[in-house]
Amino acid sequence: MNEINQVRKPPVATTGIIGWFRINLFFNWTNSLITLFVIYCLYQFIPWILDWTIFSADFKYNYLGEQITNQEMCSRNLDPENGGACWAVIYVRFYQFIYGFYPKVEVWRVNVAYVMLAVALLPLLYTQLPYRKYFLYFTYIFPVIAYFLLNGGLGFTEVSTNKWGGLLVTLVLGCTGIALAFPIGIMLALGRRSKLPVISMMCTLFIEFIRGVPLITLLFFGMVMLPLFLPEGIDMDGLVRVLVAVTLFQSAYMAEVIRGGLQAIPPGQYEAAKSLGMSYWRMNLLIVLPQAIRISIPPIVNTSIGLFKDTTLVIIVGILDLLGIGRGTLADTNWLGLSYEIYFFVSLVFFIFTFGMSRYSLYLEKKLKTGINMGAD
């Protein structure tokens, strides 16, 4: 009896660190070869990149101890053997990267808006937040506050949008595009599945048209054609035109993603909702959409990340987002030739935001999976 009841342990070599290494890195000879090759590459690359970006890099002063004001003073230009990255360009142009050409006296308004954006995102990111309801109210009115803060009005001096630039424009385009496209996309998805042929046809046409056209074309369309549709005398702001184009583009993609989620909802859910006397809108708002959106979180975040990066295309119509400012700096004779530094920095900023979104989606998925067991049928 005792022998049978003894707990049998798994073979030593498959557990612990050694086991992990053996199974995952040195399972057979091809596997081992690849592992060794990757280790060799990392060994070559990591010290070099650390040296270039940090240890040998200039941040504000070059190796002679002078404050850098143009590219000729960078260590790597003074002594090619000696220098790493020349981050001084970011340091000197930091204001433009973050605010564009926003007037210095008014820049506190942008800073307040940045902080408010973070506060507005809080209740969306942490559902456990105390007083979440009140934070959510703030989230809803934040766009209005942000509009007056950034643009002017209500006693604030007007700052025309052609002075906006850098991260400010990237965030305004990305956040507005994503936030507006979500409800519009939901309406389009519901419309496309509607039993009323006119509505369904219109939504389908809209989605297919927008999806079939490159974003650049839409941006040109917004810039050139949109004003033609407006009544005479009404002049539409350049940034707003671009925003319209970006929002339309994102709405079409969002609609298809959400439609995918809607298709996964079993017909029994609709029947149960109807048999309880729910109207079309109640049924969709309370029963169908919450489930459909939950299913679609990964693709929703995926298209949102896509849009956030695609906002860089506005450079084509002359709006200077983060990348636009970077390219403008490169064209400045003072900073010619520092493309590594500038593109590295711009990439890093984009990566921080998109990586954040991606982690957020993972967190949501995990939470919804563990909190609620949707495996009813």
Next chain:
Amino acid sequence: MSEESIISLKNVNKWFGDFHVLQDVNLEVKKKERIVVCGPSGSGKSTMIRCINRLEEHQEGSIVVDGIELTGNLKNIDNVRKEVGMVFQQFNLFPHLSVKENITLAPIWVKKMPKAEAEELAMRQLEIVKIPEQANKYPGQLSGGQQQRVAIARSLAMNPNIMLFDEPTSALDPEMIKEVLDVMVDLANGGMTMIVVTHEMGFAKTVADRMVFMDEGKIVEEASPDKFFNNPDSDRTKLFLSQILHQ
């Protein structure tokens, strides 16, 4: 008034494409009557009762529920659905909501009941179906029998005059069938008007006031349980009964 039908189907016809699924169906149900519908698979039982709360649309004939005729009029449909509760074979609970929320949702949003009152009501309904301790779980955490009882409680919370059951125990393991049937028997004894599609003949014998046998879209036989089980008129009914009772 009590003699009048609460549900009345007159010459109801329905087609799925070219397929004539309901053929001249006539059925009168009085208040507090319990009807059990049976028949072979594909005979149109589900389609018939789903026409009564307009989950399916009939194309000819008339269906009147509690004095309201079912036509394209959306207001009428809403009103009928408030009168009629339905329980499905697959339970169809809302998986993203807790048991309590499943039950309070419609009272709060359709009947505009205050939340506290709706929650009290939900707990009362859960007592009736004997699972008050499950109130805060999610449907995916319950057994099939428990889920079906929640579905019954959810329907009852809307205080319907009529309950439709479409094979409520067919998706259940044998040991859970009884707990659901017990709840339905209680409901029947409480005077609910019920139409039940089921092949649980034991249940039919104890509860039914009238048996309805369907085949190929028609009502072939309508009789008291006593006559139906012992001395049916139609040969098709005899064949069906011999199959179902001897399996």
